[in-house]
């Protein structure tokens with residue numbers, strides 16, 4: 328039996344998602360663009376999921392566009408909005424702790440003539456809305472700021488920042504990567520003052536290969552994939568009906584329990600931190616008021632990969648830093664003031680509402696054993 332504590336990398340699809348995908352593959356196998364009954368049935372299934380997901384963020388279904396995942400949603404948001412609005416205002420503001428799908432995309436836009444301003448946390452390791460507003464100006468077309476950081480669980484002040492930016496610079500388009508916040512915190516388009524929101528299916532027990540971009544009515548985003556004009560021309564390519572249905576089913580299941588699960592995982596986090604305090608050499612890198620789903624720690628003197636594989640040998644799966652960067656250090660921990668040996672020994676434990684205290688006990692026991700046995 329394995330103990331899966333890497334839910335920020337991906338989650339296990341829930342039964343409802345698996346059932347919905349199987350049902351779509353057997354019943355709704357038509358192409359949603361086809362004009363006959365089989366096509367219509369597939370289109371109705373896609374639109375059902377669209378409504379469920381749009382409802383969950385307080386949006387009209389017509390504002391939700393399906394993609395292959397949040398990497399594509401983030402690319403579409405940055406490339407598509409900068410293409411639409413960046414002819415004259417050629418500056419983009421992002422946080423310095425974004426996921427690679429934002430950071431690398433912004434870096435690519437930088438090569439293509441845009442200027443990118445990266446806002447870092449202050450010395451206290453915290454982000455301030457005023458710092459983003461001060462980084463903005465008439466020359467900025469787009470601001471992108473993640474809601475929950477995937478490596479530490481830090482919650483960025485998105486709603487305050489976007490509200491202030493919209494007041495001072497109404498022309499600036501606001502985008503937030505809500506991948507690690509969605510179905511964990513309330514993600515509502517209007518409360519966040521967000522024009523664009525990226526979501527991913529596989530972080531919410533919905534399965535891989537599906538995501539969505541919310542685009543506020545009236546906001547222009549030029550497509551980055553052209554072809555058969557699916558998704559109203561914003562994202563060409565035949566829709567992945569099974570994965571879209573799975574995403575919708577997962578959201579339908581999770582949406583009513585956002586608060587309940589947050590409280591449950593908060594209690595698990597408190598339990599874990601209490602148990603970890605009994606092990607010498609463990610320090611906590613996540614902030615106290617971060618998302619409880621992500622707990623980043625450092626195991627003094629033990630390289631992340633070595634500890635990760637030691638834990639793996641006991642059937643326990645965690646991550647070193649960000650799993651999406653295949654073990655490469657992303658620099659995000661450094662932004663939060665975690666550098667050198669402490670960053671080299673960082674481990675990310677990410678839970679789901681299915682995680683149990685018994686699993687955390689086993690993890691803590693194995694970690695303590697690793698601290699004793701591993702040499703460097």
Ligand code: PLP
Nearest residue numbers: 396397398426477504506527651
């Ligand atoms: N944004 C954040 C914050 C993430 O954590 C991830 C995945 O780890 C992504 C974007 C990319 O999502 P996807 O795997 O759906 O492309």
